[in-house]
Amino acid sequence: MDFVQVSEEEGDEPIELPAEEDGTLLLSTLQAQFPGSCGLKYRNMDTKAVRGVRSNEGRLFPPSVDSGWGEYIYFCVFPKENKRKSDDNLENSTAKTKRIETRLRCTDLIVLGLPWKTTEDSLREYFESYGEVLMAQIKKDVKSGQSKGFGFVRFGSYDAQMRVLSNRHLIDGRWCEVKVPNSKGVGHQVPCKVFVGRCTEDINSDDLREYFSKFGEVTDVFIPRPFRAFSFVTFFDPDVAQSLCGEDHIIKGVSVHVSNAAPKAEQSRSHQGQNYNYSSGNSYGMHSYHPQGNHMTSHPGRSGHHRGNNQHNAHGGENPNIANSHSHSHSNNASGGYGMGGHNYGGNAGGGYHNNSSNHASGGHINRQDGGAPYNRQGNFHGMNQPHNGNVGSGGWMNRGPLDMPNLQALGINSQGSSSSNQGQNMNNPLGVGLNLNSLPINPALVAAALNQWSLVGNQLQNQNQDQQGGNFLSWMAQNGGHNANNNVNYGGRKGSNNPNNSGPGGMIKVDNSSCNDQQNGCAPGNAGWSNQSSGSQNSVEKSNFL
């Protein structure tokens, strides 16, 4: 992890602040240490002048593409609250003043995930440790008076608000989320949530919680209903979540696969011009984020490329997912065979991982080095790539033509998800017969896992008509040389499906999160909108956000 040295004022003793995996520094990270700060500047050694640090949407960007934050000591910029060089008669009506006031004004904050038992008093009591609480309310059912599990709180000081927003909150025994209402919310910058594929129906949330608790504190488990063969587990510690990604685990005799919970695909094109890749790839010339440095940090050639300027994502096509699929074409790697990639979804139960590729056979990862936490694990040999390893090497998923990904439109999958009115339709193209997980001759969880990596599950696998035919995905795989080594995966992922059938060249479904979604690591999707038109089928789309 990269650290940035920051002091409050020039000459003060600096504090080291952790940068994000993409090299940026979160404003919230800065503000956690320097409440009220709004930016950074540093002394340019060459010009002796003070230079400002680029800031956009809550992120501060390192001055150099190549060397990142470098050895500079940065110091904070604070808003000049009403500090005016001359008091003129414009005083309180200038745009500047208004801007400052707007920026620093406290707002109501929504508190999500409250325990049912939390009262307004206990809510207030909890938050008073952060500062003066002007208002604390619990939203309740008008009839029963029962809490709806969320509430609002308002602070008297902006500092308190910022501190609250940049922390997590254990309120009355439950981890709660605090956000600015209707905002995308900063959320957890480093994903704490993992996608658990190949679940069977008899794996309940308690099973998941119990199992995964041995790696770290589990703060939430979510199993989509109706059963869709996958689930989500949220950890308190994002490092724990990250460290599990890419692994297979056996729960109740079932080999499940843990991977990054991909944020829901960005569906608006409004982000295409955005400049930075917030995903977990090697953007901005930095190493990707490997907690505790335990994963493959020594691959030559992995860093220094891919300034997240999205040149690679400039396809501008109709389908942002397709555009993203080319994310790593900059690496000029050999084309490799399909299926060389290390992501085997076929099971390999019991840890018999093949490292059947030439990419990053770094081996090891013995000892997770979780910083002394009780989550130290031993003997976890991963030959497999972590999902975000960038696939520099012979990765089978790189430098391929536009067929790298299924043409979602051709598959009858549109970017809006199925609406209740057309579910199971999409019959108007030769391939487009819809996608019914349950009708595929492979484990639906595999497809779910794959689509998760393309951020599609939530959007596309909703409202499936049980009668519809399947096969598109397979058509696509066949077309692309995907050998579909999972054909004999136990259909339905039933118990005992610890299927070792990955001996062949993978031909696997692409699982490279580094190419997913540039905009939103940790941020809610741009269209997360609470403004959605309400319930019904729409609901299920919204609920499918992975992060």
Add this chain to the structure above:
DNA sequence: GTTGAGCGTT
């Protein structure tokens, strides 16, 4: 007595 994604009777 149950629930666990959501955005507030202003």
